[in-house]
Amino acid sequence: MKKQIIITLLSFITLVFYVNAADKYVTEEDDIYLRRGPGVQYAYSTSVKAGDKVTELEKSADGKFTLIKLPNGRSAWIESTKLKDQLSLRALLPTLEARLEEYKDKVENAEKYKDQAVKEYVEKLQNAEQTIENLQNKNNELEQLNTNQGIKLESMLNQMDDKRRDLIITWFTYGGLVAGGGFLLGLILPAIMPGRRKKDRWMN
Numbered sequence: 667m668k669k670q671i672i673i674t675l676l677s678f679i680t681l682v683f684y685v686n687a688a689d690k691y692v693t694e695e696d697d698i699y700l701r702r703g704p705g706v707q708y709a710y711s712t713s714v715k716a717g718d719k720v721t722e723l724e725k726s727a728d729g730k731f732t733l734i735k736l737p738n739g740r741s742a743w744i745e746s747t748k749l750k751d752q753l754s755l756r757a758l759l760p761t762l763e764a765r766l767e768e769y770k771d772k773v774e775n776a777e778k779y780k781d782q783a784v785k786e787y788v789e790k791l792q793n794a795e796q797t798i799e800n801l802q803n804k805n806n807e808l809e810q811l812n813t814n815q816g817i818k819l820e821s822m823l824n825q826m827d828d829k830r831r832d833l834i835i836t837w838f839t840y841g842g843l844v845a846g847g848g849f850l851l852g853l854i855l856p857a858i859m860p861g862r863r864k865k866d867r868w869m870n
Contacts, residue, residue: 690719730745
């Protein structure tokens with residue numbers, strides 16, 4: 667029963683340690699040997715490579731040693747001064763080297779990049795000039811079309827005015843002819859109707 671209580675307490679303590687676990691990084695030194703307990707009196711158990719990422723589980727009472735979980739899942743004690751919060755240079759080295767190569771390439775090929783940038787700029791400028799020229803030509807075509815339409819419209823209006831004048835003159839001419847014909851008819855009819863003239867004389 668007592669043994670079961672101890673196991674339960676150890677399990678609870680381990681659970682608390684894992685809940686409060688934090689990522690740490692081994693300092694940039696040679697490979698470090700880890701101990702089985704929180705003190706120099708404990709034997710070495712394994713080692714860890716400089717720059718490796720580990721998980722902090724707990725600290726010793728005096729804070730000089732820290733229990734860490736290794737990438738392979740094992741746990742061991744390390745001197746607290748051998749840990750730090752920042753990402754190690756070892757972990758950053760591949761990224762830094764890649765960036766360095768990128769910058770070196772840009773520096774060594776600066777002339778090529780400049781020529782490429784100038785070429786792209788010239789191409790964009792030429793395309794823009796061509797677009798402007800096309801738009802200008804299209805605008806000129808539309809202006810010419812508008813002018814031609816205006817000329818045609820004016821010509822049609824003039825033709826309508828001429829036809830309107832011709833129609834008015836024609837009506838006036840017809841009206842004059844009708845009036846003139848009526849007048850002449852009024853003069854001619856009495857002359858060609860003698861019977862009415864004789865009757866007029868008898869009545870007088």
